[in-house]
Amino acid sequence: MARILIVEDEDRIAAFLAKGLSADGHQVSTVADGLAGLEEALSGAFDLMVLDIGLPTIDGFEVLDQLRAQGSRMPVVVLTARDSVHDTVSALEGGADDYLAKPFRFAELRARIHVRLRQQDRTDAEVGELRSGSVGLDLRTRRLRVDGRESDLSAREFALAEVLLRHPGQVLSRAQLLDLAWGMDFDPGSNVVDVYVGYLRKKLGSARVETVRGMGYRFQP
Template sequence: MAHILIVEDEERIASFVAKGLRAEGHRTTVVGDGPSGLDEALSGQHDLMVLDIGLPGLDGFEVLEQLRAQGSRMPVIVLTARDSVTDTVSALEGGADDYMPKPFRFAELLARVRLRLRQSGDQPGGAVEKLSAGGVELDLRTRRATIAGRAVDLSAREFALLEIFLLNPGQVLSREQLLDHVWGLDFDPGSNVVDVYVGYLRRKVGARAITTVRGMGYRLEP
């Protein structure tokens, strides 16, 4: 399992996140200020960082900027009470791999942690920046999607769902897998949320791009 760095000055939140990640088998290190967070991040001992923005000593934007300036490609998930579009764009363009506003559900954070760890494992030395298959491309840093060179607007859930498909082109993904990775929920046989969002995606990427495999799930055609 991974060693995850949590840089968060609210002790209650830091403890909550660390406890949940340890329950999943991960090792955690918690620090409560920007300078200590940057030092830990540059130590090379961590596989992923969960980073708050409003930190004492050095805010999260500065930590992220210095981390990337020194060549670190460690995946970073920004977790913050700041949820304005400006802050979101600043974090992603500054090198964050994902952005979650507070309050948050731990299950969703866990799903994003799994995604980023998987990506960084697929590309030694850093996280994947772009995914593409079948004329569909996602830029994970700018959160932009293009279909055959045409920009397409996606909601956060649509983006996350398409991201999972692009990580597994040609592979059948069950509803359980999609719920776990995108929504972080235990599978509810009565829920049709996956089917609804696959329908949304088909309208944007093309009806033939995602195939239904009866009784098994869905597959993105490469």
């Protein structure tokens, strides 16, 4: 499941795409003009954008340009009626990840969307960010983002946060946490884990780390 933004002013096509992609299990939103599309894209609420070139207010090239200028790396699949090499090249060099000329087969669009989502997942998994709902952990800068607000983590807090986020919904015993976040395979005879869970809760929000009495702790996605 991915969150897909469709920016397309022809209702018939937008509806067709929305229907098809929803049927694949994606969460789809549709917008009909360029400026609104850009805003939505920048909101961070989507994983991929399908972008038409001929749009009201500002055209697709401009949307793409602004999006990249703002630093967004959201995958963008450009979709247009103009089938010229010049446009294709412009879009691709302008930061699009793929380009399809109308008329196109839905199966092909779907396949191309899947490739971009797959790449994104791979990148996210390797680098970037560990996400769970409104919580994001930037593995590179070691910062935590919760509902848009960022905070710094100490080395140990980061290790613990990473372990919890990598096992969402799963109960982890103190021994497991000591092993995974501290690298200890023995019981230090103290309550370090409890203390650090306490520290993390202050930054993450108390409700997100649930204590399972007698068992350990669980991160709530």
